Amino acid sequence: MRIAVTSQNFRTITGHAGKTRRFLILEADGRSEPVEIDRLDLPPDMSMHEYQGGNHPLFELGLDAVITQSAGRGFIERLSRQGIRVHATSATDPMNAATDLAAGRPLPTAAAHHQDSVQLNAGHR
Structure with a gap:
């Protein structure tokens, strides 16, 4: 499973x-430690909030999932x-989160963020 993790510091999951x-790109099978295969460090105009084009780098990585601490409806x-x-x-x-997801x-429930954010794990399978 290919997973992107939002991580502004490349160490922890951020919201x-x-x-x-900044994203850590991981390969995880759920049985062993995930492998970091890449890091994305995008310029400010390439955040999903700013970018309006179709071919965003996240879309070209063959991702199955993104793990984050918070996300708005538009991102989702x-x-x-x-x-x-x-x-x-x-x-x-x-x-740990990538291992559990795979x-x-x-995953532990996300903390409440703001009105735009959505609770995402209720239907996790």
Whole structure:
């Protein structure tokens, strides 16, 4: 499973997915430690919030999922149209969260953010 993790510091899971410009790209099978295969460090105009084009770098990575601490409806809908599921969580460790997601284990529920954000894990399978 190929997973992008929002991580402004490249160490922990961070929120505001639509404004995030840094992503850890992981391969995870749910049985062993995920492998970091890439990092995205995008310029400010390439955050999903700012970018309005069709060929965003996130869409070209063959992603199955994005893990974040918070995401607005617009971010979720744009990624959904590309076949990418968004999972919001209160977890902070990218490797543990990716392992759990790939193994089908539920992620810790995301903390409440603001009115635009959506709780995403209620129907996680």
